[in-house]
Amino acid sequence: MGRLIDQYIRSEEERERAEKVEALAGRFADRAGAHDLEGSFPFENFEDLRNAGYLKITVPKAFGGDELSLYEMVLLQERLAYGDGSTALAVGWHVGQVLHLRTSRKWPDSLFAQLCRDVVSDGAMINTFATEAATGSPTRGGRPETTAVRTDGGWLITGRKTFSTLSPILDRFVVSAYIPEEDRTAEFLVFASDRVTVAETWDTIGMRATGSHDVVLDGAFAAEDARITGKGTDDGGGWLLHIPACYIGIALAARDFVLKYAQTYRPNYLTGPIAELPWVEQSIGQIEVELRTARSLLYAAADRWDREPMERRPHLKPELGLAKYVATNNAIKVVDMAMRIAGGASLSRTFPLERYYRDVRAGLHNPPMDNMVLQALAADALSEN
Ligand SMILES: Cc1cc2nc3c(=O)[nH]c(=O)nc-3n(C[C@H](O)[C@H](O)[C@H](O)COP(=O)(O)OP(=O)(O)OC[C@H]3O[C@@H](n4cnc5c(N)ncnc54)[C@H](O)[C@@H]3O)c2cc1C
Structure with missing residues (x-):
């Protein structure tokens, strides 16, 4: 009888990928206890993921990625979590969102192309910071207290996001913000700068190594084309x-x-x-x-x-x-x-x-x-x- 964890592998290709990820997961398991105890972010795991090409698994082939299906992604994510839940959840936001952007095409094409190129060449990652202390989960429809105000060539974004997984390592992220002059909420792609600070607030009973700190934006700049327009197709999530x-x-x-x-x-x-x-x-x-x-x-x-x-x-x-x-x-x-x-x-x-x-x-x-x-x-x- 084979192992239960292998039960959903359908092909030799999937087995080979799973074995590679199992080796990573084994290494992460050895480190998990210490990061959990200290509540530290496992930078070395992400270096390993980058070197193994894991960060590009859902990037379209046209940009040099593996363009994995949802099923294939789930298979690998489950295996990573077998070694370390924190690392799996954190990288899951990234590989999942790239898959979502690939299928929904909700970003302007040039912005998505740039992200894909940066993932493949530099190991860039992405996540969305939408939760705030005052709104709770964004899925419940609260209006963000973070605001976006027009400036020359773009937007200035001010506010504080909670539960910002991957914040210690990201050089860019998406934030939701309210635009007072339009009385609507939109998403913006923001790059790390001296106007963005990570406040190390993440001290929880579980998932302690996800680096889900608060992110404080004090007039952070988002370029004109970094406003996510709301185009694209609903892919069901x-x-x-x-x-x-x-x-x-x-x-x-x-x-x-x-x-x-x-x-x-x-x-x-x-x-x-x-x-x-x-x-x-x-x-x-x-x-x-x-x-x-x-x-x-x-x-x-x-x-x-x-x-x-x-x-x-x-x-x-x-x-x-x-x-x-x-x-x-x-x-x-x-x-x-x-x-x-x-x-x-x-x-x-x-x-x-x-x-x-x-x-x-x-x-x-x-x-x-x-x-x-x-x-x-x-x-x-x-x-x-
Ligand atoms: C490990 C981890 C990582 C995360 N990473 C991210 C991230 O990267 N980016 C991000 O944006 N967020 C992230 N989140 C935040 C997450 O998506 C939620 O926003 C957060 O957990 C708060 O959700 P909540 O439902 O408890 O909060 P709230 O919405 O404040 O709800 C609090 C309580 O009130 C109840 N409640 C509120 N409104 C209603 C209602 N209308 N009807 C019924 N009950 C209601 C809820 O059921 C809950 O019991 C993360 C969370 C965790 C735990």
Whole structure:
């Protein structure tokens, strides 16, 4: 029987890619404990990702990238998270957004071409900073308190963004800002400058190495053509599946850890390892139910999104949300059950389980949030009649 993690590999090409990423993930796993403890950003992991060509996996072939499909991206993101959830989530925003820009074409062509060239030649990365303390999640429709005001040749942007993942390493990012003179909100591509400061506020229980600090913009300049015009096609947001892929990857790591533990740990009053105890066997079975259900939904959703013509992709939103909902909630259950099996030792920092437990919790607060998914599913159901 092959390994569970390999179950969704479909071809030799995918296997080769997965093996490369597995080697990276192994290295990141060795570093994960220290970065988690210190809350430090794993710059060396990103250097490794850049050298391995990982940052360009979703860039179109025309610019020298690999142009991977959503399914292929999910496969690799899950594997990275198996080694280190923080690094996977952080780079997931980048590779996911490049995929999204490729399919939605929402950026002006010249801006996207420049980004792709810079990703391929210099390892540039991108993320969007849309959350603010006053608005909470941008998906709920709050108006940003960050403003964009016209100046010669562009815009001056002022405000403070929270949860800005990758902020220690990015040389450019997208921000949402309110334009008072037009009474509307738009997105702008902003480059790092002396008008942009990273305030090191990220000190959380989980995903501590994502560098999701506050970013403060004090009249940061965005050129005229750096305003994202709102053109492009709704692609249904399939790229967001990098999020469930990440949390499933963490849960898989917890599952594999506890399988080994249960098969080797034998208290001296037992005749065999704890894996032979009926309740442990039942719990392992339950872990398999949670994981296999979540993964089958995740990969089915990714595959379907890849196959659907562009105009039908927005209809997949409830399915994509369902995959995320089940993956994140099941991942939390899996890590919890793994810790119950391991017992008190699971609390020790010498084992990775307690980090998985803290990291996996963050999935609840990545989009789409549970109540939004339930709302979308309900709306879908109610629209039938
Ligand atoms: C590890 C991590 C990385 C992240 N990286 C990024 C990033 O790179 N860029 C970025 O922009 N953001 C990022 N985020 C932020 C994320 O997308 C959310 O904006 C953030 O977690 C706040 O979401 P929230 O739903 O808890 O907040 P809020 O919207 O403030 O909600 C707070 C609470 O109120 C409830 N609530 C609010 N409004 C409603 C409503 N209308 N109906 C029902 N309930 C409601 C929510 O359910 C929640 O329980 C990241 C978050 C995490 C955890």
